[in-house]
Amino acid sequence: MNVNKSLLIILLCLGFSASTQDQKQQTALSLRTANYDIDLTLDVDKKQVQAQQYLTFKNPSADTIWTMPFHMYYNAFKNNKSTFALEAKSLISTKSQEDIDQGIWSWIKVTEVIDQEGNNLSDSLSFVAVDDQNKQDHTVLMLHLKEPILPHGTYGVHMKWTSQIPKTAIRTGYNRDFFFMAQWYPKLGVYEPAGTRFATKGQWNCHQYHANTEYFGEFGVYKVNITVPENFVVGASGFLVEEKKAAKTLPSNRPLKTYTYLAEDVIDFTWTANPHFIVLEEKWKDVQIKLLIMPEHVCNKERFLVATKYTLDFFEDYIEKYPYPTLTIVSPPYYGLFSGAMEYPTLFTAPTLCILPPNIRTTETLTMHELTHQYFMQMLSTNEQEEAWMDEGFTAFFEAKMMDKFYPKGVFYWDYMGINIGSEEYRRGRFFNADNIKIAPMSQFGWLFKHQGHREIVYGKASVWLRTLEGMVGEACMKDIIQTYFKRWKFKHPCRFDFIDIVNEIVPQHHGDTFGPNMNWFLDQVIYGTEECDYSVHSIHNKEVAESLGYFDNTTTARVPTANAEKLYEAKVILYRLGELWVPQDVKITFDNGEVLMEKWNGKARSHDFTYTGSRKIIAVEIDPALKIPLDKNLINNSYVLEPESAGITRYFTSFLTWMQGAMITASALI
């Protein structure tokens, strides 16, 4: 026990000295609540990690805490009855039949726990299933403490653990000599003091591992010594402090090398190792960009690097400069494809293919998307399990915005057919093509989404309504909202209430009471509701107003037709709200004398009309002419012209005709 205590004190000192001597941030960006000092060895033969970690937790509350829950993500692959395995059945098979037949499963096992006082807590561990009480789910390990964590106090705990790495199926694992290590260590849950996010009293937030949700973590400093065979190239969150030959070897006598990485003010730590990676480095301002890429993919390096710099430029202007000293992009090999595309602090994966033509911009889209996550989920650390739309929705919104700005030809284009698909319209299209866009409200916890509804709601719907919000309040106001949201909540854990509060604060500053006292009328509909939005122009009527003829007001002389009198019309347009969701609408009305009127409609009633009496006739009407409301599911019925222009239809007619002829001639090759 005394030996352990001494060892712990030494470890603690080493940990502290490392985090003070090597740190690159002049001042801490976050509260650094959970700090890890991890020493690991990757056994590439057994596909195992043997590690020990020292965790220093700073109690952010005035509560006395008696437990510590840890995410044990690899236990999701421990059996076929884990919550992840049961949920993943409908997503992707996580295991090969060969592994199942040979009884190969993956796991993570804590073998020793000693607290800072030297108390052995190895017997104080138990698995809990807080979400579904599944006893076969071992993805949350509860540590019961002998000494409590005092209010605002610091608590250290030392752990030894081993993990059997899964074959890459979803994000993490190995295939052959490629190791992508995400969610790989016992990771502490997030302690939420009363008043934080949805917490009414101090509580741990540590959900089980679910198949279609991602992660949530506490900010801290990670100092990680990664020992791997010396021919392996390593990439990791943070920056490389040093690399040196390791004294030990693997049982197979393979020489080893240790890489020490330090990542500050991050919510997680991820690393990768592969002997074939080529490391390409570039600078963007003071940020070191590292691209770990396979030799066969080097031809696409510019696609990664250019998109990365575009994104960093964009966010420096839109929100704030990327604050970390490094950014690592991992482009996995084809046989490690299932590890991407995914975001981690200061590191992301973005697969590419050497056969990918330049007119399919998947590489650029993934790069922009995953890099955007550095802001939305890493710096603004929302809970991806409970409110996935707050990272994926915002990210998809910005990804589309940047792609359309920097790649105006589209995410996919083919000049031969005149095809150009923009990012924003593609996002919108994907959402409205979903089987059921009303499947669940956005506010629902991620794992409660059923029948593949999760993706289209948290990515598609969220990005489309954020674009709609921007359309309504304007780009300047939206930028102000996002900037305020970021400034106020960076390196913290905001939830939807915090974003809603800021929208309600900023919009009146720009628009007064144009949208009412707050924007809840809109936000409630899109966040808590499932309804769809659809407005249409039903009809245009230009009815001639008959001249008053005959006797009126007891006159004795009958009015007779006036010679050359100008004809008067009652010009009316009838608008419908077909969907349940309502938003205020601009309506553009064009008259036959060339006059154009812009009208406002609050959009609430099921139908509405604008009527004008005069010598002019309405010839065209357009709801939302500036396309501010992409949330409207059918933009075709938003306008109506009395005299249709046939050229567009003729174009499609002739194109289809020619296409049919081509199909016939091609088919006749069989004769």
Next chain:
Amino acid sequence: MQFYSNMISFKALQQGIQQTWKYKPMVFFLYLLTFLLAVFVAYPLKSLLESTVGHSMMISDLVKGFDYTFLNDFKNAHGDGFLPIIDQSIAVLILYLLLFIFVTGGILATFIQQPPKYNRSVFWGQSAEFFWRILRLTFYFILIHSAIFCLFAFIFYTSSNGLSPFTLENEGTIAFNFKFVAPAYVLVAAFFFMWQDYTKVFLVAEDKTWVFQSLWSALKFIFNNFRKTYGLYLLNLTLWVLVLFINYSISTCIEFTSSSAILPSFLISQVFVILRLSLKLINISSVKTLYQFVEIQQNAAT
């Protein structure tokens, strides 16, 4: 000898072009057929667009061509109306194939009999005469072509380990295999398409009752004159690739995005439709010419 083979192939191609020009009414007939059948399918689409979305201002943007948002919203709002058009398109495609099978006998007979000018009675009479035999032949060859395609697809799929990321070193393997398998497929499939063409020529020229007799004769003919027959086939293939390349280049270089461009764009596309139909007839005619050249040589030798 090889030079002679090449020359005879070129000469057959040249005569094929001349004869196709001589009997151009057949090209125009085929063009008219494709045009009318395509109108038969495209017109309902036009009506559907006019009746459902004709008054929308979005229509004016369609002049520029492909519009993802329009197509998406149209599919979601009026997609059911599109299903009968797809069914109709498939039916028309099958009808066109049957009609083409029907006229193939007439086309071949015209090229073989070489009337001074296009003769309707030869064309229609021989079309009817050979319909069932060419139909049977087409059926057999569809089976053969399918088997060849499946064989190469299987070779590609297995050599690429089922495209499985877990087993492949990298996707370059897929590209590498494709680079070899695709041209090999084209070369092998070309042989079977060629065999089909020569079988048709034998069938009509010798008026065989049994298709299998022509199949066997054609195969013997191809093997006995492989350089000439295969060389000619590759020449025809090259011509086809050239036309496709010109079509692709024009479509890529010129932007047809205004209403005034609809007519020129349509006319250019129709020129290429006619060219592709002409290539089809040039191929048949040149195959027939080569067959006759060889026959004449053999008769002279004996």
